[in-house]
Amino acid sequence: MQRVIVARLIQTPIALVAVLLVVFLCLLATGDPVEMLAPPEATAADKEQLRHAYGLDQPAIVQFGVFLTHAVRGDFGRSFFKGKPALDLVLERFPASLQLAVASTVIALLVGVPLGIIAAVRRGTLVDQLAMGLALLGQSIASFWLALMLILLFAVNLHWLPVSGYQGPQYLVLPAVSLSFWLLALLARLTRSEMLEVLSEDYVRTARAKGLRDWAVLTHHALRNTLIPLVTMTGLSLGWQLGGALVVEAVFAWPGLGLLLLESVLRRDYPVVLAGITLLATVFIVINLLVDLLYVYVDPRIRQGSATV
């Protein structure tokens, strides 16, 4: 297990640099930001000067090298449009994104996992069918449309919650619910299938035969053994919720990282795009590493080194 983690620690930064290189080259290949930056009356000489000022006249690989050496020190350059350091802009948005990602993941866990357990325990009953129907719906609904429908119902018709903005906890509810639904569905299905598998194992039958009550069997024997896939999925999805929330953020005018990335991609604000993607990638790596460490905690077989995941 230690070897796996060490290998991860070495391989992942290499993969990260490769990803950044691809993104960087794509950015360069798709057009000249100077054309968008320069005022319409700018002469060719003005543009050339601008290009030189941003280092855009250098060969691609040199530009990437310069980018990397600066990025390591936290310097991603200044936003083409806002003039502020790109990393500051990205970090400013991070807390709002984190709130949304954590809130939606918690909702998905609190609803999805119990739903999956009930469906597995009451397999084939109406409860199971309803739970799985809800899960199927969750995977079939676009989160931004769900967001619009929730606004229509809870903000416009019922006046229970605000339409959009970022001024207090009540503003978090609708975005978090819209964003949690697909994950809730995924977790419910995953929990159900893992539980079904575990419930048919010998040790569960033994525990039942010992006369343990259903609840004890469920929590001590069955649920514990479904934790690994759940931990993996939750860890990965925290990353997805951080960077993939952009359309939901746009609908609710939620000042998160996703919305900033969306705006920056559309405006070709390269420093901000690169700073945002680097930050997200770093967060993903840390989460993945934590997930690996959690395995050791939840699975005694790994702790004793008798198995590898």
Add this chain to the structure above:
Amino acid sequence: MSATTALPAALAEARPGPSAWARLRRLARRHPQIVLGAAIVLAFVAVGAFAPLLAPYPYDEQDLSNQLRPPIWAGGQVQHPLGTDEFGRDTLSRLIYGARISLVVGLFSVVLAGALGVTVGVIGGYLGGALDAAFMRVADVQYSFPYILIAIVVTAFWGPSLTNIIVALGVAGWMTFARAARASTLAVKQRDYIVAARATGAGHAHIMWRHILPNIAAPLIVFATFQVPSRILAEATLSFVGLGIQPPMPSWGNMLSANRGYLLTQPWLVTLPGLALTIVALGVNQLGDGLRDWLDPRLRGRTE
């Protein structure tokens, strides 16, 4: 993410006996999901394929004396059963043409992602070694990035067009196929018939193409079915943020973004395209669920 490799028991046992109609009825009774899903999918495909014949109006025909008409159940006219938008364009016709976009994007982006992913997965799984490790590491890193973020970056770079959407969604989603195909290949490659083929001197390419691929195809087709709804939703998302299908060509996503301002006053302009999207995605997911249960009952309820 596991995919089965065993030949579906249901297929292996299928033998001629009762008539086709009786077998179909039995299938419908045991797997109602397949029938329900297939009905929705067939209707969707038919609407998409024959859009110009079915739509009462051209998608871009404006009728400025009939703007923002409500649907027929909210007091609208028979000429526009689902109402009209801000330019007086017929919503039903635009939904019908929108189905065509969803159909094309859903189908071709999955085919592209599948072709890329299965190639990488089978080669990596069969040959193993450093190449396989490199493939899987790239897949891991890309997998941790939100799928829609990759698609948005790619379409923003290359500009919005139908082809670019399909390529973006294909490139953004190859790795799920690669993982599934790799897992299946690993399970199959130790089988006796592969060892036998190698013993007779068959080349690697021949073994992968003639022996491995056919034996992992059935679960991969089910897997592919599950990928279609997420592509359809992804296209809608791209079009919603302005990076997908460009107006006046309708897609369910760009209809949602164009009509968003009417959420308070003409909510059906926002509910109808989303409803179409959800019903189609639900139908394809139902079909996938049903097919998987039918082909391999052991996987009942599995997540992909």
